[in-house]
Amino acid sequence: MKDHPLILITNDDSVKAPGIRALINYIRPFGKVVVVAPDRPQSGTAHGVTIAHPLRLDLISKEDGYEEYSCNGTPADCVKLAFKIVMKRRPDFLFSGINHGSNASINIIYSGTMAAVLEGALAGVPSVGFSLNNYSQHASFAPSEKFVKTIASEVIANGLPVGVCLNVNIPDVPEPEIRGIRVCRQAQGTWKEDFDEREDPHGREYYWMKGVYAQIGNGEDTDQWAMENNWVAVVPVQFDFTAHNEIENLRKRF
Secondary structure, eight states: OOSSEEEEEOOOOOOHHHHHHHHHHHHGGGGGGEEEEEEOOTOOOOOTTOOOOOOOEEEEEEEEEEEEEESOOEEEEHHHIIIIIIIISSSSSSEEEEEOOOOOOOOHHHOHHHHHHHHHTTTTOEEEEEEEEEOOOTTTOOGHHHHHHHHHHHHHHHHOOEEEEEEEEEOOSOOOGOEEEEOOOOEEEEEEEEEEEEOOOOOHHHHHHEEEEEEOOOOOOBBHHHHHTTOEEEEEEEEEOOOOOOOHHHHHHH
């Protein structure tokens, strides 16, 4: 295990969210921890970055081996500012979460939690995102402790392949009911969205997005199946979106 590594922690639920407080407690024994996280919830911001207004950092606490900052930007902004401004270098590892709610299947596309992880991977930093399948602010993260520490310690000891990060989804059940850790693929799914149409006191229409997750495929080798069957699902993720198997077919067409 690397001695006293520099570790960045972030999330998308805000620096005050119970999930990130749990993750901080779990990770602090592994090295020097720097927290840079949004000052308000940024769920669903995906890999957005802020270019229309200034970014600000506020120091929350600083002590030996630990610093904590809030940022008015997105999770991706937090990672960029952490690398360039706060730490002045890339950290040895990045951990994001623990997200309130699943980031399995297609949810990774919209996830600010996983955008931070991908930003770390883009910079060559071994990065892991953790999510608990419970959207409540009152969720218990205690059952996740053992598995977060196991995965974090393995990554700190042995790293990750270049260009690969991990998307970890934890079932919302008591720890004795969790069957273990299962490495799997991303399930196929989609959101069937709709909009609730409303009218404000001034007579102007506005819309509130709503939707239901719909499973397209759910084999026993997927993250959705694993989580639904009480496994901690670990999906290796890469940021190369190229459909390599279609390159030759398309070359024949164009």
